[in-house]
Amino acid sequence: MITTTRLVEVRQHVLKHNDVVARALREEFRSNGTFVVSLVSSPGAGKTAFLEKVLRKLRGNYRVAALVGDLATDNDARRLARSEVPVKQITTGNVCHLEAAMVRDALTGWNVEPLDFLFIENVGNLVCPASFDLGENMRLVLFSVTEGEDKPLKYPTIFNTADVAILSKIDLAAAVDFDLQAALKSLQSVRPGIRVIGTSSKTDEGLDEFLELLYTERHANTPS
């Protein structure tokens, strides 16, 4: 028997299924007036502490909820629940990142909508989450002053996908001889023009600046 070979053109993004779900989520969020913020960082950069502060500040005036991805434990979800807003855990098992379908499934049947703000805390990882659109309006990348000024240069892809960089644990900057100018230079070289906010979950430094940015961006993204 003779084997014949055919070449067929495909030209399709490998993660198109994720992109389709993410687009549908984004459209749904937009029509509900929900502004969605995702958080990525390495493990231990302070995502949960930062988010806890933000949720506490917002909950009086806005309808707010959070989804939190974790490989195995519900420790972060329990910490966030102390801020007394609805929190739901997404256990990813062995998966090192969140995907749009996980967000969709977590929201299905979760009776919290309509929300003004939804926060999605990704699994602590600066590699894998980069490729997956979650339908968010704003992606925050956190990196703490204790991690070193060159973190963006080591993980350019994820920093390039972020809209805002949160320089966390800024209260420790002096103790670890953190070079702010070097960190800003690293950030700007992988993501020119990125907005950077230095924050401390201990002293609340930068928190109001971040909240102002949130209000402005939500206003700009909500249909009038």
Next chain:
Amino acid sequence: MHELSIALSILDLAEEQAQLHGGGRVAVIRLQLGPLSGVVKESLQSAFELARESCSMEDANLVIEEVPLVSFCPVCQVQRTLASARDLCCPECGAVTPEIVHGRELEVVSLELES
């Protein structure tokens, strides 16, 4: 690592496209990969070899073409190929080039189908 789930997605996509194009055995999957795709070529290649065992495509080969990082220089008003994702600026004039034109590719370009 997320390369395994990417490899499985590639196989799913190849299978779906093979069906769409009249079926046949998938011999070669050609993929374009950019430096800002978030995927490492070598890891993806190893993950693919594992992944193909789990479906009926043990003979499929993955051919990865790495595409360069290209951004648009707002000063020169042309596209520039950059040497590194760690320094998004124009190699000619030094202006920052936030606008990425190519480099995020993670795309199945074509398939070779045997029948």
